[in-house]
Amino acid sequence: MLPSTIWLLTAIVLVVGEALTVGLTFIWFAVGALGGLMVAVLGGSIWLQVVVFLALSALALALVRPVAAKLMQSGRVATNADRVIGKTAVVTETIDNLSGTGQVKVAGQIWTARSEQDVVIPKDTEVTVLRIEGVKVFVETK
Numbered sequence: 279m280l281p282s283t284i285w286l287l288t289a290i291v292l293v294v295g296e297a298l299t300v301g302l303t304f305i306w307f308a309v310g311a312l313g314g315l316m317v318a319v320l321g322g323s324i325w326l327q328v329v330v331f332l333a334l335s336a337l338a339l340a341l342v343r344p345v346a347a348k349l350m351q352s353g354r355v356a357t358n359a360d361r362v363i364g365k366t367a368v369v370t371e372t373i374d375n376l377s378g379t380g381q382v383k384v385a386g387q388i389w390t391a392r393s394e395q396d397v398v399i400p401k402d403t404e405v406t407v408l409r410i411e412g413v414k415v416f417v418e419t420k
Contacts, residue, residue, distance in 0.1 A: 280318075281314075281318040282318040282319050285312075288311040288314075289315060292305070293305070302343060306338040306339040307331075309334050309338040310331040310332065310334040313330040313331055313333075313334035314330055316330075317330045359410055360410070361385070362385050362387070362407050363407055363410065364407065365385060365406070366404055366407075366420070367382035367391070367404070367405050367406070367417060368382060368383050368384075368404055368405075369381070369382050369391070369399055369400065369401050369403045369405060369417075370382060370383050370388065372398065372399065372400050372401050373391050373393050373417070374398045375392050375393050380392060380393070380399070382405060382415060382417060389415045390413055390414045390415070391405075391414065391415050392414055392415075392417070393416070394408050394409075394416045394418045397419075403419060404419075404420050405418060406418055406419075406420055
């Protein structure tokens with residue numbers, strides 16, 4: 279099998295692997311394989327093909343990956359629910375973790391609430407929302 283055929287097959291396999299994983303894993307080596315293919319087509323020796331493959335792969339990985347990773351980063355987008363974290367709420371139903379009761383009103387919305395410190399919090403107490411788990415907010419007294 280000719281070296282150019284090997285480089286072409288390698289590049290195709292790496293591109294297909296990247297398409298299947300979509301994790302910026304194989305694409306850098308596919309760039310290197312295309313470099314190795316070009317050197318093979320131009321009649322370069324096998325050691326030069328390997329050196330070009332390694333150099334281009336490393337260069338693509340070092341220079342392009344950080345930019346590409348930043349562009350592909352989805353990040354975490356705050357939802358409307360996340361915006362109540364850290365807000366002050368008013369207890370509308372006594373919070374008692376043991377009996378599974380409790381509600382608060384925060385930002386105009388009623389939420390099922392639980393006490394972060396596992397203490398009973400009476401109605402009309404001002405509390406701070408610490409976190410959300412599912413449809414419940416966890417609060418502490420101010």
